[in-house]
Amino acid sequence: MSASLGLFRLQQVDSQLDRANLQLQKIRKTLENDLELKKALALVESAQGETQSAKRILKSAEAEVQAQKIKIEQTESSLYGGGVHNPKELQDLQKESASLKKHLGALEERELEALVKAEDAESALSAARSGLESIQSKLNGEHKALLDEQSKLIKDLERLSQERDASEKPIELNLLTIYKDLRQQKRGVAVTEFSESSCASCGATLTAALQQNAKSAKQLAHCPSCGRILYAS
Ligand SMILES: [Zn+2]
Numbered sequence: 001m002s003a004s005l006g007l008f009r010l011q012q013v014d015s016q017l018d019r020a021n022l023q024l025q026k027i028r029k030t031l032e033n034d035l036e037l038k039k040a041l042a043l044v045e046s047a048q049g050e051t052q053s054a055k056r057i058l059k060s061a062e063a064e065v066q067a068q069k070i071k072i073e074q075t076e077s078s079l080y081g082g083g084v085h086n087p088k089e090l091q092d093l094q095k096e097s098a099s100l101k102k103h104l105g106a107l108e109e110r111e112l113e114a115l116v117k118a119e120d121a122e123s124a125l126s127a128a129r130s131g132l133e134s135i136q137s138k139l140n141g142e143h144k145a146l147l148d149e150q151s152k153l154i155k156d157l158e159r160l161s162q163e164r165d166a167s168e169k170p171i172e173l174n175l176l177t178i179y180k181d182l183r184q185q186k187r188g189v190a191v192t193e194f195s196e197s198s199c200a201s202c203g204a205t206l207t208a209a210l211q212q213n214a215k216s217a218k219q220l221a222h223c224p225s226c227g228r229i230l231y232a233s
Contacts, residue, residue, distance in 0.1 A: 001213060002216065002232075003010065003175060003192065003216070003217060003218060003219060003220050003230060004214060004218045004220060004221070004229055004230065004231040004232070005231065006167070006170055006171045006175075007171065007191045007220075007231070008119060008191045008193075008233075009167045009231055010164070010167040010168055010171065010179065010191075010233040011135050011179075011183075011189070011190060011191040011231075013079060013163050013164045013167050014183065014188070015158055015188065016160050017154075017160045017161065018153055018188050019162065020153050020156050020157050020160065021157070022156070023149075023153055024150065024153045024154070026116070027166070028144050028150075031143065031146060031150075032066050034139060036135055036139075037132075037135055037136070037139060038068065040054050040128070040131050040132040040135045041132060043128045044125070044128045044129055044132050045056075045133070047069050047121070047124050047127075047128040047129075048125060050120040050121045050124070050125075051089070051118070051122055051124075052148070053116070054117045054118040054120075054121040054122075055118050055121075057114045057117070057118075057131030058111070058117075058118045059113040061107070061110050061111040061113075061114040062111055062122060063105065064110075064111075065107045065108055066105050068100065068103060068104045069104065072097060072101060072104060074133075075093055075096050075097045075100060076097055078093055079093040079094060079097060089185045090098055094210055101173065103179070104178070104204060105228050118217075124128040131191065145218060157195075175220070176188075178220065178229070179229070180228065182227065183230075185224075185227075186201075186227070186228055188228065189228065190222065190228060191228060191229045191230075191231050192213070192228040192229070193227070193230075193231050193232075194206055194211065194230055194231075194232070197211060199223040199225060199226060199228070199230070201223070201226055201228050202223060202225050202228075203225035204223055204224060204226065206223070206230070207225045211230075211232065213230075214230035214231065214232045215232040
C-alpha cells in the first residue's frame with residue numbers, strides 16, 4: 001500500500017463525517033428555531049387578548065343600554081300610569097323621558113360600534129388560528145422529514161466512525177500527525193487527488209517527477225502550491 005493510499009481512504013471517511021456532522025447541526029438548528037411558528041403563536045395570543053377585551057366592552061355597552069331602557073320604562077309608567085296629576089310634575093317627567101331617550105340613542109350607537117369591533121376581533125382571531133394551523137401542519141410534515149433525516153445521519157455517523165477507526169489503524173503515527181495538522185490548516189482536506197498533471201484541490205501544475213513521487217509507496221508527496229498530500233488514483 002502506498003503511503004498516501006491509507007491517508008486518502010481516511011480522508012474520504014473524514015470528509016463524509018464532516019458532511020454528516022454539518023448536516024446534523026443544520027437540522028438541529030432548524031428544529032430549534034421556528035420563527036414562523038413563534039410569530040403565528042404570538043399573533044393568535046394577541047388576537048385572543050383583543051377579542052376578550054372587545055367582548056368585555058360590548059357586554060358593558062349592552063348592559064348600559066339595558067339599564068337605560070329600564071329607566072325610560074319607569075319614567076313612562078309614572079308619566080302615563082295615572083298616578084301623577086300635577087302638571088309641573090308631568091312636564092318634568094316628559095322632559096326626563098325625552099332626555100333619557102336621547103341618551104339611549106348615544107348608548108345604542110356605542111353598543112353598535114362595540115359590536116362591530118367585537119366581530120372584527122373575532123374574525124381576526126379565527127384568521128390567526130387558521131394561519132397557525134396551516135403552519136403547524138406544514139411544519140409537522142417538514143419536521144417529520146427532518147427527524148427522519150436526523151436519525152439516518154446519526155446511524156451514518158456511527159457507521160462512519162467505525163470505518164474511521166478501521167482506516168486509521170494501519171497508518172503510521174507520524175503520517176497521522178502530518179495528516180491531522182494539514183486537515184486543520186486546509187479546511188478539512190489534507191489529501192488531494194490529481195488529474196491531468198494538476199492538483200485537484202488548487203489546480204497547480206505538477207511535474208512528472210512529483211507525480212511519480214506521489215505514487216511511491218515509501219514517502220508522501222505534497223502539492224507545491226497548496227501543500228496537500230498528493231494521492232495518485
Ligand atoms: Zn494543490
